[in-house]
Amino acid sequence: METTRFLLIISLGLVLTMIWQAWMEDYGSLGAQKNINKPQPQLDEQYDKTFPLEAETNAPALSVEQSIAPRKTHDIETTTAEKIKVTTDVFDLVINLRGGTIEYASLKKYPVSKKDIDKKIVLLKRKEQNDFYLIQGGVISKNSNITPDTLFISNSTNYSLNGNESVSVPLHHVSEEGVRTTKVITFYKGQYVADIEYKITNQSPDPWVGRVYAEISRTKQQERESRFIYTYTGAVVSTPEQRYEKIDFDDIEDDDLEINASNGWAAMLQHYFLTAIIPDNKKEAHLYYTRKGGQNSYIVGAATPTKEIIVGDEDKLSHRIYVGPKEQKEIEKIAENLSLTVDYGIFWFIAKPLFWLLDYINTFTHNWGWSIVLVTVILKLLFYKLSAAGYRSMANMRRVQPRLVALKERYQDDRAQLNKAMMDIYKREKINPLGGCFPILIQIPVFISLYWVLLESVELRQADFVLWINDLSVADPFFVLPLLMGITMFVQQKLNPAPMDPIQAKVMQILPIVFTIFFAFFPAGLVLYWVANNILSILQQWAITRSIEKTGASKAAK
Numbered sequence: 001m002e003t004t005r006f007l008l009i010i011s012l013g014l015v016l017t018m019i020w021q022a023w024m025e026d027y028g029s030l031g032a033q034k035n036i037n038k039p040q041p042q043l044d045e046q047y048d049k050t051f052p053l054e055a056e057t058n059a060p061a062l063s064v065e066q067s068i069a070p071r072k073t074h075d076i077e078t079t080t081a082e083k084i085k086v087t088t089d090v091f092d093l094v095i096n097l098r099g100g101t102i103e104y105a106s107l108k109k110y111p112v113s114k115k116d117i118d119k120k121i122v123l124l125k126r127k128e129q130n131d132f133y134l135i136q137g138g139v140i141s142k143n144s145n146i147t148p149d150t151l152f153i154s155n156s157t158n159y160s161l162n163g164n165e166s167v168s169v170p171l172h173h174v175s176e177e178g179v180r181t182t183k184v185i186t187f188y189k190g191q192y193v194a195d196i197e198y199k200i201t202n203q204s205p206d207p208w209v210g211r212v213y214a215e216i217s218r219t220k221q222q223e224r225e226s227r228f229i230y231t232y233t234g235a236v237v238s239t240p241e242q243r244y245e246k247i248d249f250d251d252i253e254d255d256d257l258e259i260n261a262s263n264g265w266a267a268m269l270q271h272y273f274l275t276a277i278i279p280d281n282k283k284e285a286h287l288y289y290t291r292k293g294g295q296n297s298y299i300v301g302a303a304t305p306t307k308e309i310i311v312g313d314e315d316k317l318s319h320r321i322y323v324g325p326k327e328q329k330e331i332e333k334i335a336e337n338l339s340l341t342v343d344y345g346i347f348w349f350i351a352k353p354l355f356w357l358l359d360y361i362n363t364f365t366h367n368w369g370w371s372i373v374l375v376t377v378i379l380k381l382l383f384y385k386l387s388a389a390g391y392r393s394m395a396n397m398r399r400v401q402p403r404l405v406a407l408k409e410r411y412q413d414d415r416a417q418l419n420k421a422m423m424d425i426y427k428r429e430k431i432n433p434l435g436g437c438f439p440i441l442i443q444i445p446v447f448i449s450l451y452w453v454l455l456e457s458v459e460l461r462q463a464d465f466v467l468w469i470n471d472l473s474v475a476d477p478f479f480v481l482p483l484l485m486g487i488t489m490f491v492q493q494k495l496n497p498a499p500m501d502p503i504q505a506k507v508m509q510i511l512p513i514v515f516t517i518f519f520a521f522f523p524a525g526l527v528l529y530w531v532a533n534n535i536l537s538i539l540q541q542w543a544i545t546r547s548i549e550k551t552g553a554s555k556a557a558k
Helices: 002-028 251-255 330-336 345-365 370-380 382-399 401-409 414-431 435-454 479-493 500-517 524-557
Strands: 082-087 091-096 101-113 116-127 130-141 159-161 166-172 178-186 193-202 208-219 236-237 245-247 257-261 266-268 273-279 286-292 296-301 308-310 314-325
Touching: 082 166, 082 314, 091 116, 091 178, 101 330, 116 257, 116 273, 116 314, 130 193, 130 273, 130 296, 130 314, 159 166, 159 435, 178 296, 178 382, 208 266, 208 273, 236 251, 236 286, 236 296, 251 286, 251 296, 251 500, 266 296, 273 296, 273 330, 330 414, 345 370, 370 382, 370 435, 370 479, 382 435, 401 414, 435 524, 479 500, 479 524, 500 524
Parallel strands: 082 159
Antiparallel strands: 082 091, 091 101, 101 116, 101 130, 116 130, 130 208, 166 178, 178 193, 193 314, 208 296, 208 308, 236 245, 236 266, 257 286, 266 273, 273 314, 286 296
């Protein structure tokens, strides 16, 4: 019975954790946002709204008429313009010469599924006005603007590494005022990071004053990977004051966000993958913002401080972008707090060491499934004494169960006398009927943390185990693991004292069936953990129960 309670408590804990996270996503970030509460501009306005960013130099701030605003929905539908194809060892990309927008990014090392390994994850895309995910940007200045509508020219339409460590894509534009802008996007071998640099040469008759911005624009994801598993999809902004602030699509729709901060970043997240904008200069204050675009369009971006370039001079403004998986070892090197995009929930401080242990063991096993099993063994050893206390309590309850049943029959009409007689037995036999609860409560945060580690870690995506289980991130196709989980739960019930209440006993009998159905839709890696944990629990519980029953039989013989 205690094991059943254990499973119910764990399940309740998971549900409460999900509810808490969903609440935080809806309401938790609203208080931290620096909302300006200005009316939205009309949709037919193009870049006509001020970002009141204090300049880090003596250059004047931009005027109201020369800042960034939401774009019209139909503007997302690209007009005819030449496109550039870029190939690296990790990317297939398309850059549109109109705006220099990265409108397609396929991740060559990440198939959509094991069944179709030739079809790769497409993170950035532009299919139609209601289905896009883009990285765009430009230059806002008093002299000339570079917007997503600005047409660049390029010397080539195909770029690839060709055995080099990097490949740069230069895009050129000269304004009517004489401002020459070269936008250079550089990709690197084996990396999901790219550098975007704007080289601005001021050949106009007046000083150039402006800033560079970059933004991630996307539509809301309509479908979810699983109706049983929730993972966050939306925007995130990180600053030293708020290391990981979620701004979901509803928040973006409700109000604009504007934060001035140094050493930060802005990103869009989804399960396993992210895109991020990371300023190069960590000391200067950048503006991080969100905007509602057209219908079903959401924007998160970053803008540099304003700068001044005198006549005849040139300067460079730049930032980095990341487009790829949430590989923890890699993203923690790119920007401070970027590893928080692997969202382990409220028990992240427990989850991170658990992932480290899982990853460390995997360096020896080279199999994430066996690594999960070994981590389960280590956790069982860590909590061995706590679990043993609970199992001893259950074994002693099982030993005195016949006497308790007899008392219930004797005092079936006298509840007070029944409770007194039961407490007398507990005292005489030195049994604490709640002895198994405290060890369970101590372990709950660890089990919830491991749940999120197995759910959030892209390293386990499409990871092989054995035989037919070739992807630990999806459900067991033949439901063998859920069935094993149900069987082990049934065996555990047989080792526990049976409930004295007939209705409760019937409920307990159907729980293994209910949990089997429930876990049939969970990723195989999670179910594997439960099966391994149950088997180890059965072995420990059986050994303790057998020992106590032998001791009781010896005392009775004397």
